[in-house]
Amino acid sequence: MLTKKNSFSILAIGAVVASSLVLFINSTKKQESALPPARPNIIFIFSDDHTAQAISAYGSKLTKTPNIDRIAKEGAILHTNVVTNSICGPSRATLLTGKYSHLNGYKLNEKVFDVNQPVFPEELQKNGYQTAWVGKMHLGSLPNGFDYLNVLPGQGHYYNPDFINSKNETVRYPGYVTNVVTKLSIDWLNQRDTSKPFFLVVGHKATHREWLPDAPDLGAYDNVNFPLPPTFYDDYTGREAAKDQDMTIDKTMRLKEDLKVHADYEKSGIFNRFTPEQKKPFYDYYENKISKEFDAKKLTGKALVEWKYQRYIKDYLSTARSLDRNIGELLDHLDKSGLAKNTVVIYASDQGFYMGEHGWFDKRFIYEESLKTPFVIRYPGVIKPGTQINELISNIDWAPTLLNLTGTTIPRGVQGESFLPLLTGKKVAWRKEAYYHYYEYPQPHHVYPHFGIRTDRYTLARFYEVKDFWELYDLKNDPQEMHNLYGSKGYEAITADLKAKLKKEIIHYKDDEALKIMESKL
Structure with a gap:
């Protein structure tokens, strides 16, 4: 028979158990919240x-x-x-x-x-x-x-x-x-x-x-005539490094190796790895179609350069x-x-x-x-x-x-x-300048070594070793970087500020070689 005393004892025990259960649940929740999310x-x-x-x-x-x-x-x-x-x-x-x-x-x-x-x-x-x-x-x-x-x-x-x-x-x-x-x-x-x-x-x-x-993609863009970029016929006025490079579609891009016009399928390490089954569609497309088209057109001057551009873009x-x-x-x-x-x-x-x-x-x-x-x-x-x-x-x-x-x-x-x-x-606070440094010269594309910074609006670059000079571009007004503003009237303060920021970046990233060049007179 359940007495009043027993009833009180059971209720007390129940309260303790319930309280313990709450503490356990809360403790578990704390542990769960402290656990890191699943590592992706x-x-x-x-x-x-x-x-x-x-x-x-x-x-x-x-x-x-x-x-x-x-x-x-x-x-x-x-x-x-x-x-x-x-x-x-x-x-x-x-x-x-x-x-x-x-x-x-x-x-x-x-x-x-x-x-x-x-x-x-x-x-x-x-x-x-x-x-x-x-x-x-x-x-x-x-x-x-x-x-x-x-x-x-x-x-x-x-x-x-x-x-x-x-x-x-x-x-x-x-x-x-x-x-x-x-x-x-x-x-x-x-x-x-x-x-x-x-x-x-x-x-x-x-x-x-x-x-x-890949074979299924051969000729995928043959029905497209791609527009020339607005700067395609850039004459590089005021930009010495741009003028002296060796990476043009006109002079640098090779007909045989890059554009597959009468490619060497026997000796060239680029093209001699085909199985007979792989070679057939490739040969049919480039030799029997593209190379024959090229021969028939007898292109020269701008017509040749623009044909090379089309072939490059389509293959790419x-x-x-x-x-x-x-x-x-x-x-x-x-x-x-x-x-x-x-x-x-x-x-x-x-x-x-x-x-x-x-x-x-x-x-x-x-x-x-x-x-x-x-x-x-x-x-x-x-x-x-x-x-x-x-x-x-x-x-x-x-x-x-x-x-x-x-x-x-x-x-x-x-x-x-x-x-x-x-x-x-x-x-969050984030960088306002990005530092850059390129070294490889003269091969394969004759691009002068240079370092510089890119901000949200400007690019400042120092070319060195081959010839020493600076370039400055206003990306807001000249996004295609056609006009080198370095030394132009009205840009003295902007240039000085960018040079100071560049030097700060060089020191921050511990580029001692660039710092030595930066501190040399020019």
Whole structure:
């Protein structure tokens, strides 16, 4: 029989249990709130020489890139993402180290990257990440920090490419390089250690010279007549370095190797890797159609230059067509595998590229088409779809941002800053100037060494070694950088201010070589 005393005891016990339960629930909630969010996976799709002028998310009228655009639409697009040294290998070295070329030691292409220096994937490994790089790396060595490597040696080949793996073994894979890189990347995703978050670089050879399209994309733009850029016939008045370069479509671009007019399919290392089945559509298109058309026209002067321009743009965009298609295939795999929800996807190129502006192809200069590079990023639930970033972001910022995204400590030696706050809509103080330094001379394109800064309105550059001179451009009034204002009346105060800012940047980034030149009289 339940007595009053027993009833009171049971009620008291119940109250204690209820109170304990509340304390337990509250304690659990506190523990849950203190736990870090799930560490995201990261896929960094990194192409070669693919410029913003050829991406429709950036307003290109030349072509459509629906899959790159999809990343931008579902995340953020960086409109003023610049590089520190506009050339392939050094850009990759900057990605890995978060440092300028003068500190990571990789100033020029075709050198050997120092593998004894720290790279940010090592920090990811310490934080429990599995890391991999598939495709083009172009560093002349195999850096530390990767659990899996399967990379192209040097520039690699478009057809039936060789790959070097983590064991330093060379293996040839049949097929078109863009498709092969995607397949190997998806294979790694399917075979990885699923107990760990991952960081994967998908390194594409496209759209590097000599722009060999995949067979389905041959002639994709043959019915299009692309308008000449307004600066195509630039005469370089007042711009000595621009006048003395060797990167014009007119004089530098080669008919046989670059434009495939009567290409050598037997001896040339560019074209002799085809299987008979691969060679047939390629030969039919370039030899039986394009070369015959060229012979029949007997072009000279401006007609020849403009024909070369059309062929260049069509081959470039046809090569990029496969690149975008493969990005779509990778995005579809993430959707089907369930990885998309917690995977950061980035698409970027190693630098900008000229699409006939100033009559050029290639890159190297501090000028806009070369300096700026595309960067779009998607992170579901963290980056609001449709985010537009206009601040000056540099490729030294990529490494610390990736570390920040994953909750990984950023080493003190990294020179860049995380722009994650900008991606998530926070109002933060950000750089007003971006520093640049290019070194490679005279080969292959005879571009004078120079350093300088890009602000929201101006570009100031100091050319040195070959000839010493300055250039100044007002990007608001002269976005195509046709008028060198250095020394012009009325720009004395602006020039002095920019020089002071440049010197401050040089000292901040510890570029002793540039400082010595900066302090020399001119």
